[in-house]
Amino acid sequence: xxxxxxxxxxxxxxxxxxxxxxxxxxxxxxxxxxxxxxxxxxxxxxxxxxxxxxxxxxxxxxxxxxxxxxxxxxxxxxxxxxxxxxxxxxxxxxxxxxxxxxxxxxxxxxxxxxxxxxxxxxxxxxxxxxxxxxxxxxxxxxxxxxxxxxxxxxxxxxxxxxxxxxxxxxxxxxxxxxxxxxxxxxxxxxxxxxxxxxxxxxxxxxxxxxxxxxxxxxxxxx
Numbered sequence: 578x579x580x581x582x583x584x585x586x587x588x589x590x591x592x593x594x595x596x597x598x599x600x601x602x603x604x605x606x607x608x609x610x611x612x613x614x615x616x617x618x619x620x621x622x623x624x625x626x627x628x629x630x631x632x633x634x635x636x637x638x639x640x641x642x643x644x645x646x647x648x649x650x651x652x653x654x655x656x657x658x659x660x661x662x663x664x665x666x667x668x669x670x671x672x673x674x675x676x677x678x679x680x681x682x683x684x685x686x687x688x689x690x691x692x693x694x695x696x697x698x699x700x701x702x703x704x705x706x707x708x709x710x711x712x713x714x715x716x717x718x719x720x721x722x723x724x725x726x727x728x729x730x731x732x733x734x735x736x737x738x739x740x741x742x743x744x745x746x747x748x749x750x751x752x753x754x755x756x757x758x759x760x761x762x763x764x765x766x767x768x769x770x771x772x773x774x775x776x777x778x779x780x781x782x783x784x785x786x787x788x789x790x791x792x793x794x795x796x797x798x799x
Contacts, residue, residue: 598682600772601690605699608770609677611763612721615696615770619713625763626720632759633728640739650741654749658737662753667733674754675733676761679725684718692775699769706773720763729760 600606608614611622666674687694691714697706736756743749 598680598686600683600686600694601774603772605769605771606680606683608768609764610679610721610725611765612717612724614765614768615707615709616698617765619716622717622720622763626724629724629728629759629762632762633731636732636739636756636759640735649744651744651749652741654743654746655737655741657749658740658753662736662740663733666753666757667736674757674761675729676725676757676764678729679721681722681726684714684721687714688718695773695775697771697773699771708775724760724763732756732760 606613611617611625614622687709688711691709691711695706695708697703736753739756740749740753743752
């Protein structure tokens with residue numbers, strides 16, 4: 578029920594702020610996550626996603642279990658969660674401890690134009706250009722949407738509720754810092770990718786690199 582409401586909220590937010598995003602005109606995009614790390618292993622991305630879902634389930638279970646002891650809640654810790662965590666660490670800052678929000682506009686553009694695009698890691702030779710499969714990008718986009726939009730909002734807004742159920746101040750401090758690990762497990766150092774329109778005739782002198790479940794392989798361009 579909770580995740581259904583969060584999904585509805587995220588969908589409404591996307592609808593409200595969505596605008597077309599032309600990566601070809603922009604010429605590049607920056608990756609902050611394993612899910613947009615196009616040169617990385619898709620299998621590894623799947624493992625990371627499953628790990629984040631498992632931690633998220635533990636988190637939700639802890640919140641649910643705490644309701645049985647709501648009469649002993651520490652409202653000072655709830656206030657600390659609001660002031661010291663939400664308003665200081667999570668929201669209204671460019672380097673949120675929850676990591677970057679999933680770029681839905683970018684994800685939709687790549688999915689819609691995947692057969693037109695090729696990618697190149699900034700600084701690499703042109704011969705290392707590669708393309709991304711539509712199914713691989715769809716899977717990465719689902720992972721990113723669930724973790725860096727739905728779960729990110731859930732953790733961000735529910736932390737004060739979690740903290741109010743502790744009775745030791747040091748537990749309040751430790752968990753207020755540690756809980757963001759759930760949604761930042763997929764974070765990676767920034768990587769700039771150049772985005773080009775595929776020119777198949779230009780690939781005749783070398784083989785095209787393609788992302789598959791087994792990683793990046795070389796094959797003849799279509």
